Amino acid sequence: GAGVSQSPSNKVTEKGKDVELRCDPISGHTALYWYRQSLGQGLEFLIYFQGNSAPDKSGLPSDRFSAERTGGSVSTLTIQRTQQEDSAVYLCASSLGPGDTQYFGPGTRLTVL
Amino acid sequence: SQQGEEDPQALSIQEGENATMNCSYKTSINNLQWYRQNSGRGLVHLILIRSNEREKHSGRLRVTLDTSKKSSSLLITASRAADTASYFCLWGAQKLVFGQGTRLTINP
Numbered sequence: 001g002a003g004v005s006q007s008p009s010n011k012v013t014e015k016g017k018d019v020e021l022r023c024d025p026i027s028g029h030t031a032l033y034w035y036r037q038s039l040g041q042g043l044e045f046l047i048y049f050q051g052n053s054a055p056d057k058s059g060l061p062s063d064r065f066s067a068e069r070t071g072g073s074v075s076t077l078t079i080q081r082t083q084q085e086d087s088a089v090y091l092c093a094s095s096l097g098p099g100d101t102q103y104f105g106p107g108t109r110l111t112v113l
Numbered sequence: 114s115q116q117g118e119e120d121p122q123a124l125s126i127q128e129g130e131n132a133t134m135n136c137s138y139k140t141s142i143n144n145l146q147w148y149r150q151n152s153g154r155g156l157v158h159l160i161l162i163r164s165n166e167r168e169k170h171s172g173r174l175r176v177t178l179d180t181s182k183k184s185s186s187l188l189i190t191a192s193r194a195a196d197t198a199s200y201f202c203l204w205g206a207q208k209l210v211f212g213q214g215t216r217l218t219i220n221p
Contacts, residue, residue, distance in 0.1 A: 033209075035211070041213075042201065042211055042212065042213040042214050043156075043201065043211040043214075045209070045210065045211070048209075091155065091156070093156075099143045099144060099205075099209070101146065101158045101161055102146070102148075102156075102158065102203070102209075103158065104148075104155040104156040104157070105155060106155045107155055
């Protein structure tokens with residue numbers, strides 16, 4: 001079956017612009033995660049959605065970052081007024097339920113000039 | 114920080130040798146998972162070990178879990194060049210945390 005997909009695969013933007021990154025999880029997966037990975041670094045947790053519960057936003061680095069998940073499926077991560085330090089690969093994952101195996105998308109490489 | 118540690122940070126071995134990576138975590142867990150990442154993009158799930166398990170095998174992979182020491186190890190036996198990648202552990206209960214990862218290089 002189809003895995004997790006993300007779009008775009010690459011995004012180059014200018015400092016100060018807003019960007020939207022999209023994640024399509026595996027159908028039927030109730031949990032969805034966003035992570036960020038800077039060059040050569042580990043994965044930094046950003047936000048977690050579980051079913052209809054309020055999302056865990058504890059990993060969002062600033063109020064310029066927000067995410068939503070519509071209809072319990074597709075999720076969009078929005079970064080407003082991008083900064084150069086936002087440059088990273090943004091990874092999305094979904095799992096059947098909390099704590100289950102996470103299946104990752106290929107990521108979106110964001111470059112802020 | 115709640116982030117655990119993985120060691121070593123980098124490991125370089127000859128093809129055919131065994132590779133061992135360790136993960137230390139900080140909170141209680143329901144399970145611990147190991148992932149592989151090639152070329153800095155998507156991660157691939159390798160193995161999940163539950164908190165009531167002590168050892169698990171999958172092909173050339175062997176994972177151990179010691180909840181008293183809050184640590185896990187991943188052993189790759191008879192390593193191959195294709196095993197070259199970064200390996201991450203993922204642990205937690207309500208909130209999941211990734212370790213910093215071990216960069217493994219298998220030299221032909």
